[in-house]
Amino acid sequence: MTTNQNDTEEKIKEAAQRIFLEKGYEGTTIRDIAEAAQINTALTNYYFRSKEKLFWLVxxxxxxxxxxxxxxxxxxxxxxxxxxxxxxxxxxxxxxxxxxxxxxxxxxxxxxxxxxxxxxxxxxxxxxxxxxxxxxxxxxxxxxxxxxxxxxxxxxxxxxxxxxxxxxxxxxxxxxxxxxxxxxxxxxxxxxxxxxxxxxxxx
Amino acid sequence: MTTNQNDTEEKIKEAAQRIFLEKGYEGTTIRDIAEAAQINTALTNYYFRSKEKLFWLVxxxxxxxxxxxxxxxxxxxxxxxxxxxxxxxxxxxxxxxxxxxxxxxxxxxxxxxxxxxxxxxxxxxxxxxxxxxxxxxxxxxxxxxxxxxxxxxxxxxxxxxxxxxxxxxxxxxxxxxxxxxxxxxxxxxxxxxxxxxxxxxxx
DNA sequence: GTTTATTTTAAACGATTGTTTAAATTTTAT
DNA sequence: ATAAAATTTAAACAATCGTTTAAAATAAAC
Missing domain, CATH: 1.10.357.10 (Tetracycline Repressor, domain 2)
Structure with a gap:
């Protein structure tokens, strides 16, 4: 019923792309992305290890x-x-x-x-x-x-x-x-x- | 012999302009500017009250x-x-x-x-x-x-x-x-x- | 030369940053 | 149904941010 693995991972990636595009790497915080994706802050690190790795993916x-x-x-x-x-x-x-x-x-x-x-x-x-x-x-x-x-x-x-x-x-x-x-x-x-x-x- | 008031103020302004131009507002730290101007961190606030005021001046x-x-x-x-x-x-x-x-x-x-x-x-x-x-x-x-x-x-x-x-x-x-x-x-x-x-x- | 005012400094402030941890929850496997 | 694995959470971590403070150093005024 709730979100599965790919759902959350994709949600984070999409939110990250949106925020990074808008504010750039330095202007974007992990908490910005978490809020946009409506997930917990730690999840970005759980799925992508670091802000930098997530950024380069995008x-x-x-x-x-x-x-x-x-x-x-x-x-x-x-x-x-x-x-x-x-x-x-x-x-x-x-x-x-x-x-x-x-x-x-x-x-x-x-x-x-x-x-x-x-x-x-x-x-x-x-x-x-x-x-x-x-x-x-x-x-x-x-x-x-x-x-x-x-x-x-x-x-x-x-x-x-x-x-x-x-x-x-x-x-x-x-x-x-x-x-x-x-x-x-x-x-x-x-x-x-x-x-x-x-x-x-x-x- | 040492620097007078205007000297220091001008040094900070010049360094701030250089760093802001290179890294933008968010990418620039007060400590970056202080290092470039070779002055103490607190002096930027002493002369310009805040990072934002210094930025808008530049x-x-x-x-x-x-x-x-x-x-x-x-x-x-x-x-x-x-x-x-x-x-x-x-x-x-x-x-x-x-x-x-x-x-x-x-x-x-x-x-x-x-x-x-x-x-x-x-x-x-x-x-x-x-x-x-x-x-x-x-x-x-x-x-x-x-x-x-x-x-x-x-x-x-x-x-x-x-x-x-x-x-x-x-x-x-x-x-x-x-x-x-x-x-x-x-x-x-x-x-x-x-x-x-x-x-x-x-x- | 002493006193006052100005400038500079080191140190710390609370807030925010990316990240980690360990427990709670949910899902999966048996 | 129970155990194991995966996911999510709240809380805290050290580091860094802009800023403030109070003392030290220098300059100015008398």
């Missing part, structure tokens, strides 16, 4: 998911323009659904770069796929403006991220609520797509 | 300086293209000199939005100057592409910020040091300027 999961979903798009066998627009749409929706994700990943990377490099070990697999090659091919074909993919890809990531990274700042500076911000964000996305296409895919 | 100072320097550029009586390029150069140099500033301001705004709105009280004075009017005039003249200044200005801020916001992530993902990153960043700035001009100032 962190790696989020990072891996983010990277894999982007990788899947970058490796699609479709034209560059369609691919980049798809990438922008995907990142936009991802971050609209979870506005804290970008800031969280970048903050925690900055807080403990060493552990980040060690534990993720992701390297730059993102660029090891066929994306760079495809980009350069289309540059040589003349269908894409002559810039390096290594500079363009982070720029595109940043273009979408910046919308949501400045979310709270924007909402409070301009006194708008979440739905108004989302309208603003979608118009920004449209402009970004427009600008990027104008620059990269001159016709 | 925070408001940084925020005010950032806003005023941008405001000065936006209000210059020069053509839009020159103005925006100047803005990009200024923000780039500011953030290159202090890569932590953007993340710091946005994190702390997100951590305590209420206090942010109350204590800064800056409102959206940035847009109350003549910038928007000038932008719309140049749109009507046909020298600028028809987009709203309210969407374009945050986009430009974000374009530059994103370079440095992702700094640590980039450095560790691609295994480059600070000077290599700066080279990368300058090339990104060039592309951004190029892209922005292509989009806004079609000739």
């Amino acid at each position: 962190y790696e999961s989020l990072l891996k998911e983010a990277i894999q979903s982007v990788q899947a798009i970058l490796d699609k066998p479709i034209p560059m323009e369609e691919k980049l627009m798809g990438l922008i749409d995907h990142m936009f929706e991802t971050q609209a659904a979870n506005p804290n994700l970008s800031m969280f990943l970048m903050n925690e990377c900055r807080r403990d770069p060493k552990s980040f490099a060690e534990k993720t070990g992701v390297g730059c697999h993102l660029l090891e796929g066929g994306f760079i090659q495809q980009f350069q091919e289309e540059v040589e074909k003349g269908t894409v403006t002559n810039v390096s993919a290594e500079h363009m890809l982070p720029l595109i990531f940043g273009l979408i991220q910046q919308i949501f990274v400045g979310r709270e700042l924007h909402m409070h500076l301009f006194q708008v609520d979440e739905s108004e911000f989302l309208t603003f964000a979608r118009e920004q996305k449209r402009i970004i797509k427009d600008m990027l296409c104008t620059y990269l895919f001159k016709k | 925070y408001e100072s940084l925020l005010k300086e950032a806003i005023q320097s941008v405001q000065a550029i936006l209000d210059k009586p020069i053509p839009m293209e020159e103005k925006l390029m100047g803005l990009i150069d200024h923000m780039f140099e500011t953030q290159a000199a202090n890569p932590n500033l953007s993340m710091f301001l946005m994190n702390e705004c997100r951590r305590d939005p209420k206090s942010f709105a109350e204590k800064t009280g800056v409102g959206c004075h940035l847009l109350e100057g003549g910038f928007i009017q000038q932008f719309q005039e140049e749109v009507e003249k046909g020298t600028v592409t028809n987009v709203s200044a309210e969407h374009m200005l945050p986009l430009i801020f974000g374009l530059i910020q994103q370079i440095f916001v992702g700094r640590e992530l980039h450095m560790h993902l691609f295994q480059v040091d600070e000077s290599e990153f700066l080279t990368f960043a300058r090339e990104q700035k060039r592309i951004i300027k190029d892209m922005l001009c292509t989009y806004l100032f079609k000739k």
Whole structure:
């Protein structure tokens, strides 16, 4: 009748992810997580041994998911323009659904770069796929403006991220609520797509 | 011979700014600041009453300086293209000199939005100057592409910020040091300027 | 030079942090 | 139904947090 093992473990993991995303590692206490998961404080240590182990479980999961979903798009066998627009749409929706994700990943990377490099070990697999090659091919074909993919890809990531990274700042500076911000964000996305296409895919 | 009043007070303020920028409010301890300033822990409270008061002193100072320097550029009586390029150069140099500033301001705004709105009280004075009017005039003249200044200005801020916001992530993902990153960043700035001009100032 | 005021220090304060312990409870196995 | 194992709980642990205190050291005033 009551909760079984997996139930409690999952409840803690979900609550931990929510609170860590909102407040970061240092801003989050075990008691915050326990309260959010409606369980006893000691249970987090019973199931995950330590706050740090629980954190890295959440962190790696989020990072891996983010990277894999982007990788899947970058490796699609479709034209560059369609691919980049798809990438922008995907990142936009991802971050609209979870506005804290970008800031969280970048903050925690900055807080403990060493552990980040060690534990993720992701390297730059993102660029090891066929994306760079495809980009350069289309540059040589003349269908894409002559810039390096290594500079363009982070720029595109940043273009979408910046919308949501400045979310709270924007909402409070301009006194708008979440739905108004989302309208603003979608118009920004449209402009970004427009600008990027104008620059990269001159016709 | 030894330090006088202002010396110690200034030493603490400088150390506090440095540590707060690096670790944020929650990640910084009074003892961190004391060690960095090479003074006794109790002196921070002697001069600034509390950690929070010291923090807001630093925070408001940084925020005010950032806003005023941008405001000065936006209000210059020069053509839009020159103005925006100047803005990009200024923000780039500011953030290159202090890569932590953007993340710091946005994190702390997100951590305590209420206090942010109350204590800064800056409102959206940035847009109350003549910038928007000038932008719309140049749109009507046909020298600028028809987009709203309210969407374009945050986009430009974000374009530059994103370079440095992702700094640590980039450095560790691609295994480059600070000077290599700066080279990368300058090339990104060039592309951004190029892209922005292509989009806004079609000739 | 003595007294007063200011600055600095070491030590401790209560509160909160992550974690552990040992007992209580529930579930599972026989 | 009983014993064993797994789960949950309340309570406490040492460590660290921001802050205070009261005495020591220095500077200023007379």
